[in-house]
Amino acid sequence: MKKVIAALALSVFCSSMALAADVITFPAKNGNVAFPHKMHQEALKDCKKCHEKGPGKIEGFGKDYAHKTCKGCHAEMKKGPTKCGECHKK
Template identity: 65%
Template sequence: MKILIATVTVVMLSAGNIFAEDVIVLPAKNGNVEFHHKKHQEMLKTCMPCHEKKPGKIEVFGKDFAHKTCKGCHEERKAGPTKCNECHKK
């Protein structure tokens, strides 16, 4: 029984990695933003920095969220794009 519970837990926790799109194109007024989901999953090893409650669609995703969460994380980690034209592609 313990093995069954452990197996189900591992499958549930890895489901985001299995079903998540690799590259998500986010339409934006200043040019589309490509978000490399799989790359972020592999690097961060957790969903919580972006998905505060649980994996799935981020309901409040928009300019303010992206600039605070995404750009803020890139600045904090000194990794990833932080300038407008590095994210927004025309």
């Protein structure tokens, strides 16, 4: 029974990854931010790096989260945008 439940949970998790949008656009006063979700999925291969509680919307996601977590990850990996105009496009 435990194996069936584990297989079902894995199936739900994998199917949610397949349904995720390729690019998500976040509106912002100083220019919208286009987030290439599919590219991040393929590069990181570990959804829990951002989605700590599992697939779906990130709890508490907003400007502060993005400026700390996303920008911090880009700086740590020395890859990706870290300056305002690199994310915010008018």
